[in-house]
Amino acid sequence: MAGFNSENTNGFHAGENGDAGDKTAGKVITCKAAVVWGPGEAFKMEEIEVEPPQRMEVRIRILFTSICHTDLSAWKGENKQQQVFPRVLGHEAAGVVESVGEAVEDLRPGDRVVPVFNGECGDCAACSSEKTNMCAVYAVDPMRSVMRADGRVRFFWVGPDKARQPVHHFLNTSTFAEYTVIDSACAVRVPADVPLSRMCLFSCGVSTGLGAAWNTANIEKGSKVAIFGLGAVGLAAAEGARLRGAARIIGVDINPNKFLKGREMGITDFINPKEYTKPSHEVIRELTDGGVDYSFECSGNLEVLREAYLSTHLGWGLTVVLSIDPCPRMLPIFSMELYERKIAAAAFGGFKPKSHLPALISNYITGETKINLDGFISHEMPFSEINQAFQLLSEGQALRCLLKL
Ligand code: APR
Numbered sequence: 001m002a003g004f005n006s007e008n009t010n011g012f013h014a015g016e017n018g019d020a021g022d023k024t025a026g027k028v029i030t031c032k033a034a035v036v037w038g039p040g041e042a043f044k045m046e047e048i049e050v051e052p053p054q055r056m057e058v059r060i061r062i063l064f065t066s067i068c069h070t071d072l073s074a075w076k077g078e079n080k081q082q083q084v085f086p087r088v089l090g091h092e093a094a095g096v097v098e099s100v101g102e103a104v105e106d107l108r109p110g111d112r113v114v115p116v117f118n119g120e121c122g123d124c125a126a127c128s129s130e131k132t133n134m135c136a137v138y139a140v141d142p143m144r145s146v147m148r149a150d151g152r153v154r155f156f157w158v159g160p161d162k163a164r165q166p167v168h169h170f171l172n173t174s175t176f177a178e179y180t181v182i183d184s185a186c187a188v189r190v191p192a193d194v195p196l197s198r199m200c201l202f203s204c205g206v207s208t209g210l211g212a213a214w215n216t217a218n219i220e221k222g223s224k225v226a227i228f229g230l231g232a233v234g235l236a237a238a239e240g241a242r243l244r245g246a247a248r249i250i251g252v253d254i255n256p257n258k259f260l261k262g263r264e265m266g267i268t269d270f271i272n273p274k275e276y277t278k279p280s281h282e283v284i285r286e287l288t289d290g291g292v293d294y295s296f297e298c299s300g301n302l303e304v305l306r307e308a309y310l311s312t313h314l315g316w317g318l319t320v321v322l323s324i325d326p327c328p329r330m331l332p333i334f335s336m337e338l339y340e341r342k343i344a345a346a347a348f349g350g351f352k353p354k355s356h357l358p359a360l361i362s363n364y365i366t367g368e369t370k371i372n373l374d375g376f377i378s379h380e381m382p383f384s385e386i387n388q389a390f391q392l393l394s395e396g397q398a399l400r401c402l403l404k405l
């Protein structure tokens with residue numbers, strides 16, 4: 001769509017109207033945000049107040065945001081424990097730092113950044129270890145809806161009676177707003193000359209899928225792979241498998257419309273479980289002489305996880321869980337079955353955002369890693385059409401809807 005590649009961020013500091021960060025720093029900013037007031041209620045474009053960043057926080061002007069299934073689940077309030085409203089959802093985005101709080105050393109106003117829901121402090125035992133990307137301080141926490149620094153929010157809605165009502169945060173990020181405040185540990189700087197509209201995808205879905213294939217599964221050339229759920233997360237895992245030279249990539253989805261897109265993105269075989277009387281794991285085992293080497297659960301459904309688990313080869317098969325079942329439940333796997341096949345999960349594809357994302361992005365830009373990023377963007381629309389974008393994802397018509405703020 002025209003206009004989306006002209007990002008107009010040259011010389012940009014804070015607002016697009018030329019109000020440089022040095023004018024707004026330390027002050028409350030009034031801007032637009034898509035606020036959800038109750039589970040499944042339409043987003044309302046509200047004027048909200050965004051407070052300045054506190055110690056180790058940054059305030060970011062969001063320029064692009066896209067919608068992931070996790071936003072959809074939170075919007076619907078599928079997990080009752082997560083029903084915190086009013087709230088600013090959104091966690092896949094790209095933007096520019098407007099101002100930084102005290103003691104922030106690695107970011108400056110004007111830096112282009114992607115917010116990441118799974119932060120990296122760089123100091124804790126987890127950040128010092130090669131074995132995990134789950135930072136002890138800033139790892140993803142779906143239950144958190146306030147800032148860590150002081151247990152307060154930075155967003156306020158001002159009612160007609162001038163009373164300030166707190167608006168809650170989401171997944172360390174809250175990107176459905178023109179300005180957001182996040183922990184500096186959750187902002188990754190990207191080069192100045194890259195299209196932010198594409199960087200947006202590295203903020204969650206694409207990194208999660210690629211990382212699951214490369215870091216968690218570490219797929220070898222010639223492997224057989226099955227992907228359950230062909231949304232952006234699943235197709236990014238497929239892309240990761242393709243780039244590693246997988247011989248066969250079987251896509252499983254109940255929505256037949258996903259198959260056409262999947263073929264473009266490297267899926268070699270399709271299974272629509274609705275077209276078979278036997279379970280998909282049996283179909284896959286028959287197709288692959290005993291099962292795939294790796295399977296990926298990207299549909300957010302525990303029954304599907306069981307199918308994914310049983311579809312791998314006895315002995316060495318590994319299932320990687322990328323999705324989150326919105327309602328907390330125990331795994332549908334018998335303990336004895338754990339002797340037969342392996343299972344692992346990874347948040348943000350196992351990538352440490354600040355340590356690993358810059359290299360991933362730079363390899364994309366130089367063409368060293370030929371990631372088909374454009375293939376993930378199915379729709380582009382203005383931020384004001386966020387309700388329509390949610391509708392498209394909800395109906396299974398969209399991969400990623402890119403919203404321009
Ligand atoms: N069997 C197979 N596929 C299914 C099933 C099922 N029973 N149920 C849903 N799916 C498919 C959907 O048709 C859709 O194509 O799973 C896909 C999910 O894709 P999206 O809704 O686009 O979700 P995405 O943004 O890719 O996120 C996938 O990761 O973010 C997490 O937990 C979140 O569940 C989400 C998952």
Ligand code: ZN
Pocket residue numbers: 120121122123124125126127134135136137138
């Ligand atoms: Zn840490």
